[in-house]
Amino acid sequence: MPPNRRKPPPLLVQLVDLLLIELTNWRWSWRSLVITGVITPLLSVVALGFFARDSGRDTLAYVLTGSLVMSLMFANMGNVRSHFAYLRFMGALDYFATLPIQRYMLILAVVLSFLLLSLPSLVATALAGSLVLGVSITLHPAILLVVPLCALPLAGIGALLGFIARTPEEGSSLNLLVTMVLLGLGPVMIPPDHLPGTLVALGRLSPATYAASALRQALIGPVTGQIVVDLAVLAGLTIVIFWLVGRKMDWRQG
Amino acid sequence: MLVYDVQDVVKTYPGQARPATDHVSLQIQEGEIFGLLGDNGAGKTTLVRQMVNLLRSDAGRITLYGRPVNQDPLHVPLLVGYMPQESQALNNLSVGEALFFTAHLRGLSRADARQERDALLELWQIGDLRDKYSPRLSGGQRRLLRLAVATAGSPPVLVLDEPTNDLDPQRRKLVWDVLRHLNRERGTTIIFITHDAIEAEKVIQRVGILRDGRLVAVGRPSDLKQAVDRKLRLELIFSPDSSPDLPPGLVRREVQPGRWVVLLDWSDVMTVLGQLNLAQLDDFRLYSATLEDLYLRYAAEPS
Numbered sequence: 293m294p295p296n297r298r299k300p301p302p303l304l305v306q307l308v309d310l311l312l313i314e315l316t317n318w319r320w321s322w323r324s325l326v327i328t329g330v331i332t333p334l335l336s337v338v339a340l341g342f343f344a345r346d347s348g349r350d351t352l353a354y355v356l357t358g359s360l361v362m363s364l365m366f367a368n369m370g371n372v373r374s375h376f377a378y379l380r381f382m383g384a385l386d387y388f389a390t391l392p393i394q395r396y397m398l399i400l401a402v403v404l405s406f407l408l409l410s411l412p413s414l415v416a417t418a419l420a421g422s423l424v425l426g427v428s429i430t431l432h433p434a435i436l437l438v439v440p441l442c443a444l445p446l447a448g449i450g451a452l453l454g455f456i457a458r459t460p461e462e463g464s465s466l467n468l469l470v471t472m473v474l475l476g477l478g479p480v481m482i483p484p485d486h487l488p489g490t491l492v493a494l495g496r497l498s499p500a501t502y503a504a505s506a507l508r509q510a511l512i513g514p515v516t517g518q519i520v521v522d523l524a525v526l527a528g529l530t531i532v533i534f535w536l537v538g539r540k541m542d543w544r545q546g
Numbered sequence: 547m548l549v550y551d552v553q554d555v556v557k558t559y560p561g562q563a564r565p566a567t568d569h570v571s572l573q574i575q576e577g578e579i580f581g582l583l584g585d586n587g588a589g590k591t592t593l594v595r596q597m598v599n600l601l602r603s604d605a606g607r608i609t610l611y612g613r614p615v616n617q618d619p620l621h622v623p624l625l626v627g628y629m630p631q632e633s634q635a636l637n638n639l640s641v642g643e644a645l646f647f648t649a650h651l652r653g654l655s656r657a658d659a660r661q662e663r664d665a666l667l668e669l670w671q672i673g674d675l676r677d678k679y680s681p682r683l684s685g686g687q688r689r690l691l692r693l694a695v696a697t698a699g700s701p702p703v704l705v706l707d708e709p710t711n712d713l714d715p716q717r718r719k720l721v722w723d724v725l726r727h728l729n730r731e732r733g734t735t736i737i738f739i740t741h742d743a744i745e746a747e748k749v750i751q752r753v754g755i756l757r758d759g760r761l762v763a764v765g766r767p768s769d770l771k772q773a774v775d776r777k778l779r780l781e782l783i784f785s786p787d788s789s790p791d792l793p794p795g796l797v798r799r800e801v802q803p804g805r806w807v808v809l810l811d812w813s814d815v816m817t818v819l820g821q822l823n824l825a826q827l828d829d830f831r832l833y834s835a836t837l838e839d840l841y842l843r844y845a846a847e848p849s
Contacts, residue, residue, distance in 0.1 A: 295611075295625070295702045297624040297625060298624060298652065298653030298654075298699070299653055300620050300623075300624065300653065301650070301651055301653055305650070305651075306651065309647050309650055309651055310651075312647070313639060313643075313647055316638040316639055316643070317638060319638040319679065320638055320681075383630055383632050384636065386600060386628070386630045387630075387636055387695070389600055389623075390598060390600070390622070390623050390626070390627075390628040391623055391648065391651045391652065392620045392623040392624045392651065392652060392653065393623075393651060544599050544600065544616075544619045544622075544623075
């Protein structure tokens with residue numbers, strides 16, 4: 293008989309500890325969070341806002357919410373991707389794999405930590421973008437649901453890229469490619485009537501389209517029935533993507 | 547009690563023609579200190595990663611306390627503290643945080659985890675590093691932290707991949723002392739990989755030697771030494787610029803520039819010593835076979 297094993301810690305304890313461990317990532321990532329989470333989206337707000345300044349409030353609303361999606365992408369998808377690549381290629385994943393924890397608790401902790409770390413960037417981009425573009429923000433309570441559901445599938449895509457890339461460099465290139473495709477595909481930063489029909493149709497496959505739509509309704513209004521569709525699609529994508537992440541995670545063999 | 551039972555285990559990495567572990571069978575009893583020796587690429591790390599369920603075997607079976615390691619994903623983590631060969635950082639945790647969280651995640655209460663952290667800081671003599679972040683530690687400090695992390699929560703089995711790499715002689719001695727202490731006081735079963743055969747001899751109770759993925763020798767050092775024990779080891783130390791003349795018929799092995807080892811039959815010792823030109827030597831030593839000799843005999847020489 294084996295010696296008396298301790299019981300694994302309850303799932304909530306696992307999640308809290310792992311979240312606290314992951315939040316220490318601010319010690320290395322705060323610079324990139326500031327640079328990619330605020331400065332890059334703000335540059336896009338200024339540049340696109342300049343071209344769109346005479347196109348009306350609706351177009352400016354797309355520019356603002358598209359930039360927020362970009363901020364979420366950099367701060368969640370990009371950082372989660374690079375963090376999982378770091379864990380894999382630097383051997384740190386072995387540390388977690390040999391602790392009595394569930395893999396989904398680690399994935400959830402990483403994603404939640406980067407979501408929390410991305411909130412200041414998101415708020416800064418929203419306030420600065422609103423000032424620069426002259427678009428007034430009217431917060432709808434749904435924003436509390438919209439922000440996490442926008443960030444989660446993007447973070448999940450980042451985790452997937454972190455696990456499938458054969459090298460950190462390959463992961464970085466894939467991340468850039470996916471970011472560009474998601475931002476360019478569908479009405480994320482540009483209204484649908486300014487885009488070719490094919491791109492609008494393809495955009496229905498992209499989480500960024502639904503994220504931008506939900507953010508637009510919850511921040512600028514009006515909130516319509518479309519937000520239910522947006523949130524349902526984002527929730528569904530979150531489940532599918534995280535299932536794939538769990539399968540692709542190079543972890544214990546049992 | 548049998549802790550590990552490794553039966554006919556094989557692992558071949560994709561794209562490689564030769565298996566990294568090739569039909570390895572091995573048993574490790576409770577309370578043993580077991581050393582795994584072998585050259586670089588011999589398959590040591592692959593074998594221990596299979597044993598801690600981080601690598602899937604292509605064939606064979608590994609059980610831990612009678613249960614297959616891959617049957618329940620939490621079976622190994624609840625019983626084994628593993629220190630991998632290379633791991634750059636434990637996220638961005640400080641030394642104290644890393645020990646606390648590891649102990650807490652291994653099932654200790656918060657109060658016990660705090661006590662465990664303080665005890666480990668003292669045991670591994672890293673109290674002065676408590677608030678330092680792990681990425682900022684030197685190689686040796688990081689190695690001690692990772693050893694402390696592996697032992698956090700007092701798992702009954704430790705699997706350590708090269709525990710004394712990067713360490714100075716004083717810290718290497720600390721590691722062997724602590725491992726002996728854990729084995730003696732808590733009955734911890736310890737399995738480790740090392741290249742440091744001479745120092746490991748002080749703690750190893752049983753040894754396995756891997757060559758090209760195959761376990762070519764396993765047993766107590768004293769038993770294995772009998773194969774080479776009839777020979778005495780003559781070590782010659784001299785200036786690398788001028789090699790000494792050896793009596794005819796002797797086969798030397800260069801350990802490093804300026805250091806040769808010759809294996810002698812007991813009956814030849816006096817004759818050989820009488821024929822050596824001592825003026826060509828800085829020093830010479832004569833002793834019976836060591837664990838390093840076993841390592842070199844089994845790991846380096848073709849069978």
